Amino acid sequence: MKLARFLTLRFVGMIAVLLVVSFATFVVFYILPADPARMECGHLCTAGQLRQVRAFMGLDKSVWRQYLDFIVGIFDGRTFGSGKGAVVCAAPCLGYSFQQSRSVTTLIAQTFPVTLSIAVGAAILWLISGVVAGMVSALKRGRPIDRALMTTSIVGISAPSYLVGLLGILVFGFKLKLLPTGEYVPLLQSPLQWAYHLILPWCTLAFISAAIYARLTRSQMLEALGEDYIRSARARGLRERRVIGRHALHNVMIPVITVFGLDVGTLLGGAVITEKVFSMYGLGALLINAVQTTDLSVISGVTLIAAIFVVLANFVVDLTYRLLDPRV
């Protein structure tokens, strides 16, 4: 019962957040100096042509009406113009990119598998390597291995992903010729090639993100090891492996999972730099290109999707919390 109430409240909250985000994005982009109709009208556009284009794109209506059309389009689709000159954006229509002649939903559907492939692999890699490194560091506190791991983690935290990615390409791609320098191969086309092409992006992201997890795990673990319940567990004669693995790690994982959930949520909204460096056209590359060409409908659509991931990730984190820590 308590859980049902929790879920209902959270669900309503999520919808409210998404509505606010979508409206804010919509308004912000439409009050910018860029005029989508002017951009779509091409070079040497006359006032009459501009009027036609504006009406065709539905931009001659009020902002409220445009927002309503956008929301209705998500459930019912949209049609611009009529006959053979019409442009149809099927439901769920998150907007239509006149620049790319594609619905935003289609563009997101095409690019999301790329981002998902990068995010899942990288996340697994960084979570495992980060937590393991953090635990080793904590248990070997002050020893050379602790220092080596923590120094490496500082490099990971400070290095920009663009630099790490390019160095990876330079060393493993061009010098050693061990790995491809980029390009995405769909999973269904060839699972082996898919993984082979993703090794560098995974490692790049993992190297950067694992560092934070290593440091977080280390400090949490050190704190936990000093707690009374650990001393009691040891005093009761429990084996060290059980003390660490069951009692200490359990508490360490709570903050780690929180950060992890949010990181994955954000990453699913697009690994902007990594995608660009490795020539992989995911949500991040889609977004960055849209920003560069001021493709407002794509920016609004991708922002909404990214917000959905963050909100969902928050939700999953909260649920996991309840499982890990019954007091919540």
Next chain:
Amino acid sequence: MQRSFRLSGHRRRASAGALSASAIVALALGLSACGSSTSQSASGAGSSSQKGGTLTIYDSDSTFAADPAKSWSLAITSMGLLDRRLTTWKVSSNGVTKVVPDLATTTGTPSDDGQVWTYHLKSGIYFSNGKPITSQDVKYGIERTYAPALSGGLNYQKGLIAGTNGYNGPFNGKQLSSIQTPDAKTIVFHLTKPYGDWPWVVSTTSMAPVPDGDAPAATFGNHPVTSGPYAVQSYTTGRSLVLVRNKYWRQSSDPNRSAGPSRIDFVLNEDPTVEAQTLIADGTAASDAFGADFVPPAQLAQIENNPSVKARLVTSSASPLEYLAVNLRSTKLHSSKLRDALEYAINRKSVVVASGGTIAATPATTLITPGIAGRVDYNLYPASNTGNLTKAKQLLDQAGIHNLTLTLATENDPVSLAISEAVQQSYKAVGINVVLKPLSTDAWTSLVTGNSASGYDLALTSWQPDFPSAMDNIEPLFDSSMIGNGNFNVSRLDDPAVDKLISKAQGTINPTAANALWAQADRAIVATGAVVPLVYNRNSFLRGSNVQNFYIGEFPAYPVYTAVSLAQ
């Protein structure tokens, strides 16, 4: 792209592949100071064209506009591979670029007053679906550009074809009576005014034929029926575009395209740095490839020290004009002596350095781009490349101007900022304080092309014509009808004498006579002090070792895709 490319007029992107050529002022991503050695501008040219092989083109663009109505591609780059128009460009590795017949038998026969142009189609011309190309297909292709869904391309024809007010394309069954097709091989255009550059207008990519009545606005671009030597086999946004031979295309009807490679793979969404490194490494795949993007500064420096790679680098001689627009509506700039002082005081040497050195830019004192017929080189304000400070100070004294502060509106990318700082320093030397106003591209465009003339005294901008006619260097930037409303008369020059010259030149059908008038207009505009020409930018591209006939003519500053072949 994207890239810290810089654009001008029509605000589009910078690789030559799928994009806009227009006014892109593709500044070579802030080419670093790479020393003074120059590369040849016709590397790999001259070999006879060999047939076969798969050519790869690396491109940082992630999308490709394959519907000609929406394309901003140059006549001789990507869309030149797919489509033909009534006319096209003959780009040689030296000498001016010429307009030549493509689908038509001539570059056009004008009526005596230059307002009606007639074309006859060649025989043996086919679409990639096997159907013969008729004059009705050409007409339909042009009519499509008036549909609101397809209006995003180059629109030179739109205001010129008569009776198009309120016309919104052929999809509701309406046709333009000003384009007549008396038979399947003849097409006649009725224009709103005499227009000597019409043969250039029909060479732009949006004038390609499209199968009559069979090209829905929303979907044709996904599966285009083409008229050039290649057809689209597959296209995945952000990944690849694969072109294969159009088996119905005949070399006998098309002497302008060599159609060397059997297949062309565009690899999209490439990072320009990785692209350049791949081409420098010249591995198995890259040896049959070239890059559509400018070589970034760091790699350019790397290439400078490596003769074997440098032999594969192609650098344009000079093209997009970088200039300082002087806002004539600003009360601060009403003194002609002050404007003359701005001309004399500019230090072009430091602008060249800020642009990335001599491999990236060369000083400019005129408006018409080198490589365009009719260009006359002159310098109305004689000074060395570092300026004539004595003369400038003298003029300021005569005008009684002291403690002047001017606002310079600039885009906020690194190269624009570096050039703006060079301009700032130039004017500081004569006691003029320049305050920089760095803006995002959108905000900058909105400021300098908007209807209000306030907010800036000077603006840094650049321009590359869409086709090699002097008209396109002058009219869009300095005709009084191009002030505000999103147009690019950033200087807000409203000079009846200049307007009259422009109108006269446009209506002059004889190219030699028209060119003389354009040269006269060029000089007359610079004489008003409305513009300080700074530099002509230079673009560098890299090819793999197996790529032949990879060259850049005098115009445009991009490789001629339609000539490239692979050694077999």
